[in-house]
Structures are given as structure tokens and as C-alpha cells.
Amino acid sequence: MGDGEVETFRIKDVRAYVVKGGGADYHDQSTNHWILGYIATPISIYPEYRASRASWGLNVLGSLVVEVEDSRGEVGFGVSTGGYPAAWIVENHLKRFVVGKYVGEIEKTWDQMFKATIFYGRRGLVMNAISAVDLALWDLAGKVRGLPVYDLLGGPVRDEIVFYATGPRPDIAKRKGFIGGKLPLKHGPADGIEGLRENVKIFKEWREQLGDDFLLMYDCWMSLDLPYAMRLVNELKPYGLYWIEEPFIPDDYWSYGALAQILPPTLLASGEHESTLHGFRMLLEVGKVNVIQPDITWVGGITPMIKISALAEAYGTYVIPHGSSVYGYHFIITRVNSPFAEYLVVSPDATEIIPQFSPLLLNEPVPENGRIRLSRRPGFGVELNRKIELVRIK
């Protein structure tokens, strides 16, 4: 460490909060929201958990907010999902690795947080907690230097980001200037041949309505088995399926690898529920995916993304982060192998383009004509919306 002025600021406090009612945990919505509706999941094989994703608890956790404050009183913040248990981990375990570090000492902090939590988790809650801390540290590092995070990552490689939209209304996405639309898959293997026919019919009708040049994808949210996925892809190929997303659970790299053999020209996309550099190596090497989709608010933040993205580039693979809002945008704009981004349509009926983490952030940009130009505001360029209830956890 040198003796520059910036490096003398040290982290003096870490604070964890829980927020309910949407935000980074965009599944935490009221039950009339499309995202909690009739969508295939791994638990759809049980009829009692078929009609609503809220019925088995997809909406229980809530958003996590972490603030870090330096010795001068400057505050950075980051967000994730994971709610109360993730906030507890931040306050009672991770905090010790952050307080006392100088602003910008992020790689070491991340490595310590990760190695100290391996004994109880390498995906999910623990990585949610680490993500929020990591994003808060990058936000603070940018604010202290007066630079946007994308400048800390090497600077932009393009002037603006183009988007595809995820939701059940790709027609509205096309009209609003998005380059593509990703549909939630409605039926899984338990819905039988009728369900499969319905999945194909829905896709075919959108393709006919939206034309050949609009990217159309299916998000399967881990709901399929290999034989079903093979059949579905073969039936959709004539209608230009651009990619099939997350057909299997994250652990089943071998089904991914087997499906990859019959896919071209359809691409295989996955990784929103994957974590660690080694997990992504498995997905690339064994799973043979063409597009990886780490969620920057779940995978551990910006710090592991630098390594995962470099690994993916060596495999000729796109990195199109899942969700992630501004945390994704600041990363994507600095990487050649991230040519476009996801916008998750979070309005309840999927008709309006509202901020992805609404109502958690202020100044959160939304795609206009399917595009975003990032501001030069320091850090991630957003503030916490203090009008919503932040519950402090200790």
C-alpha cells in the first residue's frame, strides 16, 4: 500500500438491512405478479405447487442492503437477495473482514470472506451476503475516487448497452426497441405431451407475430429433464429458438453437456444459480454452454466476475449477466464478450418498463428504445430510496 490520500481512508462500519416488497429480490412481489404465476419449475412435478411460485415460497426472502462507511463518512452500498439470514451473516460473520480495511482493498476482503464461509456455503445465501458487501465496497471505491465503477474496471468498450427483455410480452418489448424477448416456459415434463405442444404453440405464435430477426428465447428455470429438453429443442428449432436457458438444475453439468451436442444453431445458456470460478469452469468444460449468466448480486459481486468473465472469453462464450440492474451494466459495458444485457420486466402485467430493482434504488436507469447510456456519476451511480422501510439487522 502506498501513502496516497485515498488509501488512508479505512472502513469504519458495515450495516445490513432487509427490505420487503420487491427490489433486488424481485420475486418478493404480491401474488398477482406474472413472475409468481404459472411457470415451470423443478417443484412443478407436485400438483400442489404448480399454479403459483409463491405457493412454495419463492417470494419469502426479501432484499438485502449493505452499507459500508469509511473514516471520512463516505458511504457505499450494495444489494442482493437473501433477506434476514443473509443480513445476519453480514453482521455476525463478514463484517470482521471489512472493518479496518482501506477503501479499495477489495480483492483481499473478498478472498477472506469466501474462504471463511466455505464450511457452510458456496452458493445461495452466503454468496448473496458476500455479493452485497462486495458491491458496497466497489460503490465506495468509485465514490471516493469520483469515478463510475466501469472506469475502475478498465473503462467502456462501447457507448451504450442494448437489451433483450424477459417476460411474457415480447410484443411490447419489440415495440419498445428491445433486440429480443425471453419467455418463461409454462409447462414442464409433468404436464405431459399436451404441455409440450402448448409450449411449442406459444413460441410459434410469437415467432410468427414478431418476425425472424427478433431474438426469442425460452427460460426453463431448471424445470426439465434431458429427454424432454431434447424433444422441446428439436420441435422449436424450425421457429428460430435463439437460446434455451437453464433447462436443468445447476449441479447437473452432464445433462447440459449432453443437450449441447444436439443444439446448434440454438445456443445453450445457464449460470444464474451458479457460483465460484470452479463452478463456471464445470459449466463451460462439462456443460458446454455458449452463454453464461452469472447474477452479479448473487455470484459474489464484481470481484469474482472479473475472473469468471475472463475464463468465459477463453471458451468463446458470451457473458450476459442475469438481472443485476446497474451492477450488471457497469460490468457489461467494459467487456467485449458481453455484447448485450438482460432487462427483467418487473411491472406486474409485464407491460411497463420500470426500474428493475424498483422501488429500492433512486436514479436506476431504464432502457429507452431498448438502450441505456450510463451516467458518469461515481460508484454505481444510484442511491438508496430512503422512503422505503429499511429494517436494520444486528
Ligand SMILES: [Mg+2]
Ligand atoms: Mg433465467
